[in-house]
Amino acid sequence: MSTPKTKETSRIDFNPPSEGWMDTPVKIKPGIYCHPAKPEKIKDVDMPNAHSWSPLHDDWNLPENWKEIFFEGMRERLDKHRSFKIFMDICVRCGACADKCHFFLGSGDPKNMPVVRAELLRSIYRGEFTTAGRILGRLAGGRPLTKDVIKELWYYFFQCTECRRCSLFCPYGIDTAEVTIIGRELLNLLGLNINWIQEPVSNCYNIGNHLGLKPHTFKENIEYLVDDIESYAGVRINPTFNRKGAEILFITPSGDVFADPGLYTMMGYMMLFEHIGLDYTISTYASEGGNFGFFTSFEMAKRLNSKMYHEAKRIGAKWILGGECGHMWRVVNQYMDTFNGPADFMEEPVSPITGTKFENAKSTKMVHISEFTADLIKHNKLKLDKSRNDHLKVTFHDSCNPARAMGMLEEPRYIINNVCNYFYEMPENTIREQTFCCGSGSGLNASENMEIRLRGGFPRANAVKYVHEKFGVNCLANVCAIDRAVLPASMDYWVPGVNVAGISELVANALIMEGENEREYNLRGEEIASLKEEA
Amino acid sequence: MAMTFSFFAVIAIVVVALIGALSGLHFVFGVILPYAAFAIFLVGFVNKVLNWASSPVPFRIPTTAGQQKTLPWISDSKLDNPTTTIGVIGRMVLEILFFRSLFRNTSTELRSGNLVHGPAKWLWLFALIFHWSFLLIALRHLRLFVEPVPFLIQGIESIDGMLQVGSPPIYISDLLIIAGVTFLFMRRVILPRIKYISLAADFFPLFLIFAIAATGILMRFVFRVDIVGIKTLLVSLANFSPVVPDGIGVIFFIHVALVSALMAYFPFSKLMHMGGVFLSPTRNMANNSRAVRHINPWNYPVKFHHYDEYEDHFRDVMKDAGLPLEKE
Incomplete structure (x- = not known):
């Protein structure tokens, strides 16, 4: 695969499409993602659910109880990290972070706006962990966890370099790095790391x-x-x-x-x-x-x-x-x-x-x-x-x-x-x-x-x-x-x-x-x- | 859809209150509802904060926004990268009272293939206007709950009304909150990126607050209400011996219903940023983790690759390479 020329990559549209992000399923593109972790490199360090899979395949061979693992993992991390709990609760979506992210500025992909990157997970949090979200669903900003959502989380948490530039501008100090770190932890519970990280580990x-x-x-x-x-x-x-x-x-x-x-x-x-x-x-x-x-x-x-x-x-x-x-x-x-x-x-x-x-x-x-x-x-x-x-x-x-x-x-x-x-x-x-x-x-x-x-x-x-x-x-x-x-x-x-x-x-x-x-x-x-x- | 739903939700509150007030349910809308809403607000707010506080802060993770404290001849940034409690308090005061981080806001545009970064202060300015006028209005309302009115509250009221325009005089804070809420709403409609990220939960409080401010202003200038009766009611509420005098205008009950809705909604919404900002670990911690050890209450021992295992594994090649060994 060849890299596009600068003429192409510097044409960036910062205006998102009219279709809402919850209604836009993730489209995984070569050139954007890294290869999945090799199962043996996961086993080498006793991490869970090592398995073979491909980002481009429909089925990522997730463990049978993937949903339970993910929710249990979230619950545990909400209890362990005040940062995570607060950052799931208090974002007002003012958008100050939107044009602070180098991935958004370089790609124009609206899901690379830090607020949306965090909302990808926040919507799951609201849907599962808040009363309003459980009852009102989408009206309260919640959405159900599906296999497609897992793919979306994987795609975008591995398009965040945890640089914290957005957190500098956030009026509440919400740190996307913290969300990405914990998001990646959750994905790792399902055996979904990238090899460029896992092999060095x-x-x-x-x-x-x-x-x-x-x-x-x-x-x-x-x-x-x-x-x-x-x-x-x-x-x-x-x-x-x-x-x-x-x-x-x-x-x-x-x-x-x-x-x-x-x-x-x-x-x-x-x-x-x-x-x-x-x-x-x-x-x-x-x-x-x-x-x-x-x-x-x-x-x-x-x-x-x-x-x-x-x-x-x-x-x-x-x-x-x-x-x-x-x-x-x-x-x-x-x-x-x-x-x-x-x-x-x-x-x-x-x-x-x-x-x-x-x-x-x-x-x-x-x-x-x-x-x-x-x-x-x-x-x-x-x-x-x-x-x-x-x-x-x-x-x-x-x-x-x-x-x-x-x-x-x-x-x-x-x-x-x-x-x-x-x-x-x-x-x-x-x-x-x-x-x-x-x-x-x-x-x-x-x-x-x-x-x-x-x-x-x-x-x-x-x-x-x-x-x-x-x-x-x-x-x-x-x-x-x-x-x-x-x-x-x-x-x-x-x-x-x-x-x-x-x-x-x-x-x-x-x-x-x-x-x-x-x-x-x-x-x-x-x-x-x-x-x-x-x- | 998010916007429409929120709009009609607020309209529904107005209609229900209107019907209730017209049907003479004054005790329900003047006493039971505000009591219930205030109780939900108080319990919900405290509960949420306690819930946050029940999760520990395992790591010391301030976002540093200035020079660290290192060598004595390099001056450190005491507020943007605090190492002391006083510094942290200073940083939090700037953050909470003056929205320091938002003041830093920039906007980035692409101009002929280059990124141009410039200051962007409008959001900061209108956010500040909105929040401060909200606070002033809330404080000003205390005059209706206590008798005699404390000196400080009287002072706020007279400063707020110093324009001396109209009769009764227009409050500056009323104009400002309408300006603030309108700005915050318009950017969600006009700016494509902000529109994209806006949820029902973003429009609902804006409509609600707009409706509260609007009914308040209407009550003062258009549908005149019996202010003595209102004060009697509110003082009686504050003294937990509620009395509802006759002849208070219908619009008052609509205003109260909207305020009650806001109070009851508050603890379950993004409005909790009011409490959360105090607890945000990237802002309320000192950057001194190399000088003072931070304790993680759930720190647990982990398996790691011990040097002895390493040497056992590589002893031969290490020996050949002339590397020192623990065991020959």
């Missing part, structure tokens, strides 16, 4: 990281990067693995270890640590910062996340330093301590270089690499030559989760301003807390759903296009492994000529290291002089 659980890199391969991959650093920067680095007694355990999304351009970010971390003489180690066991379990169920998120503390305890680390990743930081900031704490076997994080106490992380004991790096720069602990990045005209994409589930807005900007001379902000309604999703977060970065990824990526890409045309921006910096994995495709499609880079890559390119060579090449092996000439 199984890999991460059993092997240690999403791609399933075994311990020796994981180590080898990093050693290749060490070789590259030596070729381009002339410095030999010897990272350690699973080393007991290391002061700091460093965990980053595994995408940084195997996927271009995340690799350069990984090289950046290691060069930074070498430069400051950090006593750290990398684990092959807890070799995944990301958490696709979070896109499956809270329980699965907790099971995968538990490895971080488990490993920190085993090696006796004082605290954990975390790499650049979006949803990883949602989990670390808002869930980890609650899931798997208290981390009382570690110490309150203190930078061994500057002595700064990271008070904001004193309970969870995990610090973000950008917080750590910004502190180093502030204390003049890094020798930097900004001009090495002069061929780059940089803009910064705030990742959804660090922006709206954490608020890490200034640290990355401070770093960029200290390692690059040319930094330009995208329009104000598209950055910071109002940032647009890359279009492929929450486990939707597969290839079979490329059309919806590109459509969902349109609002972000369109803002990049603005600064690309206005200031000649050619580098889209970010702090997220999924961003690094998916934005290159989005840029090639919407704004050719813009590269994607993690911030730590930019830092390392500017870093003046002891014993380094002439630094004629950047971490990508490109000759800096000729890049400057081109720019």
Whole structure:
């Protein structure tokens, strides 16, 4: 299946059809959905109702008591999450969220308006769990649960990246991410996950990281990067693995270890640590910062996340330093301590270089690499030559989760301003807390759903296009492994000529290291002089 | 259909009240109905809030709308990303009294292939007008329930009537609530996206509130009623010793029936956003989950892949790769 041209995908109609959404049955289209989870990958992690099915088939082979499972699941979650209960009850359908969703803005599909996405489930809630809905049915906004409704829920809960942009504008703080998270949990009770999430979950659980890199391969991959650093920067680095007694355990999304351009970010971390003489180690066991379990169920998120503390305890680390990743930081900031704490076997994080106490992380004991790096720069602990990045005209994409589930807005900007001379902000309604999703977060970065990824990526890409045309921006910096994995495709499609880079890559390119060579090449092996000439 | 049904539902309430009042069922419509409706409102409202509160908040999930508190030299956004209780209270005050999140509203349009984002304050403005005038009117009505009228209520009334237009003077809040409710209704009819998402449950309260405001204004300016009689009735209601004087106009009973309908409907409807907004976990929690551990009351132990299992599985390749082992 080929991806439609931009001429076609940028013709979007934001006006919905006259036919009401309850009267429009779901039409499942290739290019929009991801392949179903393979049954063995579900069984691998002891999740229920693994079975074979196809989104395009009429019969999804649901378990016999599917309705009971679904309602029972809803009842349980209403009792467990006040958020879910309130969000089912209080929406007034003011529509402020409607044009805030990147999937709606990119597709024009009215069921991608956050209000309708939530109404898909709310209508079931009203029909089954409220007296008015049970008696008045549709007049009270209720509808019965049918197999077609299950298909609709599946189709649209896997067209939401849980980015929370809509929740920012909601006058009651209704968070569609919360609805989608719980909606996906319910679908998982019926064995209806997508494989792009389920296989990484199984890999991460059993092997240690999403791609399933075994311990020796994981180590080898990093050693290749060490070789590259030596070729381009002339410095030999010897990272350690699973080393007991290391002061700091460093965990980053595994995408940084195997996927271009995340690799350069990984090289950046290691060069930074070498430069400051950090006593750290990398684990092959807890070799995944990301958490696709979070896109499956809270329980699965907790099971995968538990490895971080488990490993920190085993090696006796004082605290954990975390790499650049979006949803990883949602989990670390808002869930980890609650899931798997208290981390009382570690110490309150203190930078061994500057002595700064990271008070904001004193309970969870995990610090973000950008917080750590910004502190180093502030204390003049890094020798930097900004001009090495002069061929780059940089803009910064705030990742959804660090922006709206954490608020890490200034640290990355401070770093960029200290390692690059040319930094330009995208329009104000598209950055910071109002940032647009890359279009492929929450486990939707597969290839079979490329059309919806590109459509969902349109609002972000369109803002990049603005600064690309206005200031000649050619580098889209970010702090997220999924961003690094998916934005290159989005840029090639919407704004050719813009590269994607993690911030730590930019830092390392500017870093003046002891014993380094002439630094004629950047971490990508490109000759800096000729890049400057081109720019 | 959603709109038609809601419209006729409100008309039905008016007709029933009209017939009732004309048939002399003044005690039913002046005493029993408002008592019953108020009881339903009170019990229903409290019940709903208690029901919400009975579900725990397992995770600390504020939507952060500003800079976090990290390094001492980076100034944090104390209201949009609060880390303290005072900050949270500030955020909630802004949210509840001034609709902070809605103030942020933008509108996005596609112009020659590009998305253009601009501010969109009309909904915020009219929502604010609608809710504040509703509150003022409700407070102003207290003068009918108590004797003597408290100073504060007198103050509200005189400010509200300060235009000094007409006799009796027009209340500003009456004009504003009609403007607000009309705006909220018109956008549901005119804007295609809002029309698409509107349910009967969205039109019904608008029609109901419009009818309440309209009958109230009619009572003041067109069908004059015996205000002394009304006050006698309402004070007697408030004192739980109901007396229905003769000669109160029919329109009063229609007004009361509509208000009763609103009260009785309230706890079972989206109008509960009034209570819900206080409990919304994305707004009423501090973003301090890395500094203070949040406890999930139903947290339970889960099965996870232990390091020992991992090493047992991969011992040979780990050994070959020179990775340290717990057991050789």
